[in-house]
Amino acid sequence: MNGATSSPDQPAQSMPMWLEWMLSNVQTGLLLLDAQEHIAFANKWVLKRAAMRIEDIQGQALLSVFPVLAGSHFERALRTSIRSGFPSLLSQTLHPSPFPLYADDVQRDCKKALRQSIQILPMGPKDAAQAGQRFTLVQISDVTPNVLREGLLKAHAEKLSDMALIDGLTGVGNRRAFDESLVAEVRAAGRTGKPLGLVMLDIDYFKQFNDHYGHPAGDSCLRTIASLLRRICRRPRDLVARYGGEEMVLVLPETDLNGAVRVAAEILQSVRDLALPHAMSLAGPVVSLSAGVSAFDPVAPLTGAQLLQGADDALYAAKRNGRNRLYVVDSARQEIVPG
Amino acid sequence: MKLDELALDALTEIFNHGVGQAANSLSELAGEEVRLSVPRVEELAKRSIVDQMDKRGANRICAVRQGYTGAISTEALLMFPFEQSLQLVQMMVGDDVPLEQLSEMEQESLAEIGNILLNAVLSSVADMLQIELEGSLPQVELGLSSTVLCPSGDFDSTILSLQINFEIASRQIQGYLVFLLDLASSELLEKKLAAFIGALP
Numbered sequence: 001m002n003g004a005t006s007s008p009d010q011p012a013q014s015m016p017m018w019l020e021w022m023l024s025n026v027q028t029g030l031l032l033l034d035a036q037e038h039i040a041f042a043n044k045w046v047l048k049r050a051a052m053r054i055e056d057i058q059g060q061a062l063l064s065v066f067p068v069l070a071g072s073h074f075e076r077a078l079r080t081s082i083r084s085g086f087p088s089l090l091s092q093t094l095h096p097s098p099f100p101l102y103a104d105d106v107q108r109d110c111k112k113a114l115r116q117s118i119q120i121l122p123m124g125p126k127d128a129a130q131a132g133q134r135f136t137l138v139q140i141s142d143v144t145p146n147v148l149r150e151g152l153l154k155a156h157a158e159k160l161s162d163m164a165l166i167d168g169l170t171g172v173g174n175r176r177a178f179d180e181s182l183v184a185e186v187r188a189a190g191r192t193g194k195p196l197g198l199v200m201l202d203i204d205y206f207k208q209f210n211d212h213y214g215h216p217a218g219d220s221c222l223r224t225i226a227s228l229l230r231r232i233c234r235r236p237r238d239l240v241a242r243y244g245g246e247e248m249v250l251v252l253p254e255t256d257l258n259g260a261v262r263v264a265a266e267i268l269q270s271v272r273d274l275a276l277p278h279a280m281s282l283a284g285p286v287v288s289l290s291a292g293v294s295a296f297d298p299v300a301p302l303t304g305a306q307l308l309q310g311a312d313d314a315l316y317a318a319k320r321n322g323r324n325r326l327y328v329v330d331s332a333r334q335e336i337v338p339g
Numbered sequence: 340m341k342l343d344e345l346a347l348d349a350l351t352e353i354f355n356h357g358v359g360q361a362a363n364s365l366s367e368l369a370g371e372e373v374r375l376s377v378p379r380v381e382e383l384a385k386r387s388i389v390d391q392m393d394k395r396g397a398n399r400i401c402a403v404r405q406g407y408t409g410a411i412s413t414e415a416l417l418m419f420p421f422e423q424s425l426q427l428v429q430m431m432v433g434d435d436v437p438l439e440q441l442s443e444m445e446q447e448s449l450a451e452i453g454n455i456l457l458n459a460v461l462s463s464v465a466d467m468l469q470i471e472l473e474g475s476l477p478q479v480e481l482g483l484s485s486t487v488l489c490p491s492g493d494f495d496s497t498i499l500s501l502q503i504n505f506e507i508a509s510r511q512i513q514g515y516l517v518f519l520l521d522l523a524s525s526e527l528l529e530k531k532l533a534a535f536i537g538a539l540p
Contacts (some may be wrong), residue, residue, distance in 0.1 A: 073368060080364070084462040086407075086474035088455070093432055093448040094368060117447060124473035125409070143444070150442050 029101070029140030035133040037062045037078070046140065049101035049114060066099060074098040074118065081120045082136055085128070090118040092143050099140060115144040169219060170226035172248070173241030181239040181251045186304040188253065189296045196296035197252035197260025200311040201229075201267065204288045204323040206246035208280035221276060221287060222246065228274070232267055249311075257295035257328065261339045264291040264326045272324075283324040290318040291326035293339055300331060314339075342382055346532045351380045353535075354501055354516075357463030361456040368455070369431050374506040375456075381501075386494040388418075388515060392484040395420055400484045401441070403453025407461055409472040411524040415461065417453045417503070418487065419514040424449060427514075430507045441481075450477040456503070460516065468531040488517070 015023075023030060024044040032041035039057050047054060050066075057065045062078075069075050073095055077088045090098060097113035121137040128134035165177040173181070182198075189196040203209070203225065210218040222242075229240045229248060239251040252260055268289050276287040292315030294307050302310070310329035317327040317336045328339035342350070358375040365373040392400060397420025404416050419427060428445050431452060441449065454477040465472045480487050485494075498517045505512040520528065 076364065076367065080458065080462075084458060084465070084474075085472070086458040086461065087476050088458060089447070089451050089476060091444070091447040091451040093428075093444045094451055119476060121476075125471050126473075146443060150444055153442070 029099075029138075029142075031138040031140065033062055033078075033136045033138065035082070035135070037082070039065060040135065046099075046101070049103070049142075050099070051102070068100055069098065072098060078120055078136070078138075081122045082134060085122050085124055085134065087119065087121045089120065090116075092117050092147060096147075101140070101142075103144070112144075114142045115147045117141045117143045167226075167242040170223050170242050172226045172230060173239055175241065175243060177239065178241035178243060178249055178251065181241070182304040182308065185237070185239075185251055185253050186296060186302075186307065189298060190301055193298040194254045195256040195259075195298060196307070197250070197255035197257065197263070198294050198296075198307050198311045199250040199252065199260055199264045199267075200243065200292045200308075200315045201248045201250070201264075202290050202315055202319065203246040204283045204290055204319075205278065205281045209278055209287070212280045224274065224276065225271060225287075225289070228270055229267060232263065232270065255295070256297070257293065257331075260293045260295050261326065261328055264293050264339065267291070268324070268326060283322065288324035290315060290323045291339075292316070292318055292329075293326060294329040295331075297331060302331075342529065342532070345536055346529070347380050347382075349532055349536050349539075350499075351377060353463050353467050354380060354460055356467070357460035358456065358503065360463065361459035364455045364459065365431070365452065368452075369507060371508055376504045376506075377501050378504065379502055380499065382497050383500045384495050385489050385498055388498070388500055388517060389484045389488060389494070391515075392418070392420060397421060397423070398483055398485075400424075400482070400487055401449065402480045402487050403450055403457065404478045404480055405454065405457045406475040407472045410470050411472065411527055412521065413524055414519040415457050416488065416517050416519070417457055417514055418484070418517065419512065421481070423512045423514065426510070427452065427505060427512050430510060430512075446479045450479050453477050453479075457516070468528075468535055470527075470531060 026043060027045065029046040029049070030041070030043040031039065031046055034040045038059055038061055042054060042057060052065070063070050063075070074090055077090055081088045092115050096115050098116060098118060101114045101116065102111045103114060119139045121139065123131060123134045123136065165173060165180070167174040185196050203221070206218065209221065226240065226242070226248065229250065233240050233250055233252065237253045241249050241251070243249040250263065252263060255263070268291060271289050272284070272286060274287065278285065278287045281288065292311045292313065294310030294314060296302055296307055310331070314327040314329050314336050318325050321327070321338070326339040327336050330337050354377045358377055362373050362375040365375070392398060399421040400418050401421050401424035402416050402418040404414060406412075406414050425441060428441060428449050432445070432448055457477065458474060461472060461474065464470065498519055501516045503514045503516050505514065
């Protein structure tokens with residue numbers, strides 16, 4: 001508008017001073033296009049953030065001023081709106097930063113594109129008839145702060161939901177995480193026809209360990225074993241959870257009974273290799289585990305409760321037969337045998 | 340308004356043309372094929388839409404509302420059961436939307452999706468029936484189907500209703516598009532439809 005020299009129907013020509021002042025100070029981007037998609041007007045908000053001068057862009061084709069818009073969803077939406085006369089909008093979520101607009105702040109060096117929410121408002125048929133052509137107003141809002149705020153809220157919500165599923169002492173899943181995982185994985189195994197392994201583990205003579213070495217040492221022992229379990233069960237869908245007290249449980253998707261037995265055997269050996277002294281254990285001089293293993297066989301599906309009962313029975317058998325060993329549910333022969 | 344079979348068929352054709360356009364735009368937006376279909380157009384009492392939603396266990400809905408004025412004035416409402424609106428946004432945006440609530444920004448993306456669909460359908464109506472219309476910007480509303488659809492409790496008034504099926508990457512979402520028309524608009528629509536059918540070869 002500052003000394004614009006374009007055609008006589010430029011809206012800036014006869015603009016009262018207060019209107020010009022208002023358009024310069026409104027805190028949202030205003031861009032007016034004529035029917036040929038040439039820029040008829042851009043307010044100060046846009047010019048500042050695009051680092052452009054009105055005299056350089058007025059009367060120019062929108063796409064030559066902002067070449068990045070060529071082929072964009074904005075271009076499609078603009079064409080559709082101009083043709084139909086219906087307003088449209090471009091959401092930040094689907095199009096973060098259509099216009100090359102940058103924050104006008106002190107950190108000029110790190111140029112961050114503004115997150116934009118855009119509304120395209122073509123003149124309706126009556127106004128267009130009066131104006132002699134269909135002008136279209138493009139209104140651009142900076143929603144960068146909203147995006148940041150939502151990001152923070154989302155991160156917070158994720159943290160809360162993680163916390164609700166994690167055992168505070170050991171950092172592995174809690175009982176709720178296990179319950180949810182077992183239901184979901186049994187369902188998935190039934191659907192995909194793939195096996196599912198379940199391992200229950202118990203630290204041998206843990207009560208005596210606590211009584212002898214003290215609870216802080218007991219806690220530290222639990223944490224050490226939890227992190228060892230996590231190191232061994234590292235596939236993305238494997239779940240390590242604390243079932244209760246000194247009992248841990250593993251949910252191993254796409255793992256059959258033999259696979260689960262191999263994992264359990266490796267764990268028992270690795271825990272012995274840690275060689276954590278346990279003077280009060282009747283199973284050996286160091287901390288050891290007992291394990292019960294069961295598996296979901298797609299040929300003869302079980303419920304989650306049956307799977308859990310099997311692993312628990314096997315664990316009980318391992319403890320009754322001297323601890324520091326693993327027992328397995330042999331579902332074919334319907335018995336519990338040493339693994 | 341009492342539309343006969345012929346008129347309803349003509350409307351189904353006009354609406355399908357519109358949703359076809361919308362499907363192209365939405366496919367571009369989603370980066371994968373979005374298929375839309377309008378299996379049927381009906382005239383119903385508002386109450387029966389509310390009942391249909393309730394039967395699907397969806398008494399909470401999410402709606403995109405736009406007003407159109409001109410020779411015909413109508414409010415167009417695109418409605419989804421709440422859960423399905425979340426899924427739709429998830430499919431369009433990608434998978435990182437948590438599934439409990441739509442944030443302000445996600446609601447805006449739903450407004451955009453609704454806007455594309457509603458404008459395409461109304462453009463088709465305006466072009467094919469030669470009715471001049473002006474549109475408003477979309478507004479997202481969340482709430483009970485009865486309060487969104489019948490804010491003044493007029494459960495018995497008749498509306499024009501379309502079921503719209505979305506199919507994206509083999510997942511399906513079902514929504515309803517309804518038009519709230521006043522008497523004068525209904526009469527004009529009937530007339531325009533008759534003229535449209537009369538002009539068919």
